[in-house]
Amino acid sequence: MRVNEYDAVVIGAGVAGLAAASFLAEKKLKVAVVTKGEPTACLSTGAVDVCSQGDEPLAAIQKLPPEHPFRLVDEETIRSALNKFQQTVNAAGLPYIGSVEKNRFILTALGTFKTSCLVPVTMEASPQNASESLHIVTFRGLKDFYPGYIISRRKNAKFSVYDAGVSTTMSLAAHFEEKNFFEKFLLWLEKQNIYQDKIAFPAVLGLESAAEIVKTISILAGRPVFEIPTLPPSMPGRRLFNALKKTLRDNGGDIYWSWPVTGIEAAEATIEAVTTRSDGRPASINGKAFILAAGSFIGGGLTVTRHGIQENIFHLPVHIPGSRETWFDDNYFSMNHGIGRVGIAADAAMRPIGTSWKNIFVCGSILAEAQILKNGCGHGLALATASAAAKSCAEYLAR
């Protein structure tokens, strides 16, 4: 009996990796996720952007350049991947609202609007225009959130400060899940003179039970309450990661933490195992198919060296448009840096182009030409391509 052999091994535990693994595990395939560390999804706002280049994300996708990885996935797969995501996180206790048919805004910590699509229920009441007045509640000493930025942009906003005795997002979130602290806070909130339309909080309202906390405050205050994403550590990002992890576990998938893939074992054109260095024996995990979802530069899937750009695990050919001079714009804050187009090019079956490996699929932000910042497609692209890669992988395994 082989216990350590899997149908599919997914490399990377971000949104793409966990989603792809869950899609496969749901089909009763034996799946393992291996990951070097925790994903950049933990640092994200938690919101799922699909395509921010218009009001309707699906229509906006059709206007993306033909080489964009979203164009590899048909509309039905995108729609069902996102619906599926909403169902699963709902079941994991983290409802996401919104619809793939229409984009919506979330208010940022700078007071600007970010175009997103599916957002955690704690951001449901985020204003969709400039007219609603806001009361911002913040916490003494919290360094990752300055209400002054928002107020400088929105004249109809006021703020008050609660002294929680702690001043980091992590410890605030832990405190909000304690009954005594929460009750004391609610007593304080009642005494505040709040006449504005909505109450805004930095996203520190708990880790496991944020939805209930937001609901409780809004019932007590008699007006909608919403969270504004903060600088990392980002609670909404971590909640999303936890929900996806739970979904995979519930479907029977295994996760190997701190397992940086350092080598592969192969026979002819088939990869048989991934290996890692360890304190003692080299460890390996066998699989019939592999999905690469290791992320791009920050995630650790791609590395830039003096000599070029490489994909770290399978040494797949990397799509690099243009010479090094075109990688970076002069403007640091540009959304259009050429390096955003670097990645692994794939075909419609999410197989990497230009490799002879037969049993490898790729998804998520490591895909070439994604330009996630410019197109506003973080997490959405990951979910859609994960679904497509999982589908191809399952078809491959069924053969």
Place this chain on the structure above:
Amino acid sequence: MNYEHCIRCTICVENCPVFRVNPLFPGPKQAGPDAQRFRSDKERIEDDWVLLCSQCKRCEMACPCGVEPAQIILREQQRYGREHPQTKTHLLFANNYYLSALGSLAAPLANLIAATQTGKKLAGKLGISTHISFPRFSFRTLRHERMKQSRTAKKVAFFHGCFINFYRPDIGRKIIRLFAAFNVDVVLPPQWCCGLPALGNGNLALAKHFAQKNAASLSNYIDAGYDIVYSCTSCGLCLLHDYPGILEIPQAKKIAENCYDVYEYLLKLMEEGYAQPKFGELPRRVAYHIPCHLRALKIGYPAAKLMALIPGLEYEILDDACCGLSGSYGFKKENESTAIQLGQRAVSLIRKTEAQDIVADCGSCRMQLGGLSGMATYDPAEILCESLGITAK
């Protein structure tokens, strides 16, 4: 230690259990790579907050850049221990092995005293927290066991560690019977404390002393053809990670190459086709709490794979919450509040699963979770034995 690889992403901070509840601890990023830039061997270390790190290693597990904040802090803890006078509590817990040996010898008396108000007051005077009851010493340690030897093809040397030997030899006996069911003979090599409690209390010299003695003994057994198995995940992590690392043990590589977690080893036997046990039905729902150090061993969760083979057994894996005890860490008065808050969070997550019992590989996790929740706690070995119809003598 690669502290210069840190990109300040704060994922380690998100994962630090102590940082969540103790505002005095600046978190793994600041205590580790950030502060490391300003440290010099030529200056005395004055950062007493490095002692607040419980060495759960969650920061290292989470780091996407290969930085090892806990390792950086561990080295500073040793430096602090060397450059500052040791407190009574630190000295006591570093010498946990001798303390436990003594307690076992006088078990009935020691247990009686530990349970009385006077005993608790005495503990308080020594800076020991009594938020959960201290484990009961066992008069008959595992080492008193007379080992039966048959002529099996495989033999393992069992590094049982202090917890099983002095407090829960019954679990040790079950593990030995479990191996017998897999057609493997077990021997108990001469062994001492793995050294982790000494490290955790800033006593590098004592840790090295223990490690050298263990390494010599285990190395002999490896040469004689034995594989080493450990049951305590913290002992295992110390053997595999700290012997070649901070303790600089010459035989460390050999030990690491031949050292297995009990369940990892049982799985390996099944993979090789050496044993094909028939697991009986066990209709039950348990919460499987993953000790931080099992995560840090990078071997996945082997006991979960074995439990998955038991018909009727439902388990939910919980690996997000540290139980807060971290061996002797939570028994120190100054960490009591941290330990209780973390433990309660872990218990609340366990209650959400509506499980009947708690299963965990680590003895101190079981002590903390059982003590705070009042639920029954089991080692995976006990569950496997029950399913295989093995009863302790």
